[in-house]
Amino acid sequence: MSLRIHLFFALLGCVGLSGCGSQEEAPLAAAPASARHAPLMEAKKEAPAASFASESTAPVRYLALRYKREITLEGSQIESRWQAAVMRCEELGCNLLESRFERPDADTAPTARLHARIAPERRETLFAQAGQGGDIVSDTVSSEDKTYEIIDTDARLKNLTDLRARLRQLLATPGARLKDVLETERELARVQSELDTYAGMRKTLAEQTEKNEITLTFTARRSPVQRDNLSPLRHAWNSLGQVFAESLAALLQFIVAAAPWGLLAALAWLPCRRYLRHRKARASLPPEP
Secondary structure, three states: OHHHHHHHHHHHHHHHHHHHHHHHHHHHHHOOHHHHOHHHHHHHHHHHHHHHHHHHOOOOOOEEEEEEEEEEEOHHHHHHHHHHHHHHHHHOOOEEEEEEEEOOOOOOOOEEEEEEEEOHHHHHHHHHHHOOOOEEEEEEEEEEEOHHHHHHHHHHHHHHHHHHHHHHHHHOOOOOOHHHHHHHHHHHHHHHHHHHHHHHHHHHHHHHHHOEEEEEEEEEOOOHHHHOOOHHHHHHHHOHHHHHHHHHHHHHHHHHHHHHHHHHHHHHHHHHHHHHHHHHHHHHOOOOO
């Protein structure tokens, strides 16, 4: 009898435990799949937005690019190629900074130089035209970061513009005292002067960063005869006349410089010579008895 009672209570305990477990698990099973995965879905939705924000807030860099190229041509082609490059540069709308052609004498090879600022998309067009028929011996690219200068200049322009607007509002206030009006006008003139200065600086910075600075140098191509080992001898032979003239000029300068001192030495030698002769004559006389 007691064994049956114990079995009965054991069955009741198992049923109660199973019922409690089913009641606790029911809400989780009843929850929809979208609710269970909501945090993961929100994370996936926010990830692209965060990456886009990081890309959009990336700082913009302002770089001043400089390109230098040296082209060798035949000496007779340098002047015409340089003139054509200058004309092409003007056609492409570049800002010409320097244009120079040099030929010191007939024995020296000519050189030419073109220094300008040009739009980046037109740079290669000018380079291709300037390099026709020549050889590129050097090609250099350099850059300078102007970002902080531009940011600082833009901030100063904004502050000065706001200050100018407030000063103009003060001048427009009715009933202001004459002293206040004069002080406001002086301050407004000072602010306008600074504003013009920074506006010019900003324009210069824009030209440096929006256009590329280029330098084209045209030099003469050296022939094999100019590169042999006998060129110093030819140079010495050609300069014999000049060396002789310089030597003769140096001799004439020495003669002219030494002539006064030679005359003084001759004048000083005459009394000495007379004294020596007189002494010699006295020495040759017989002794007195």
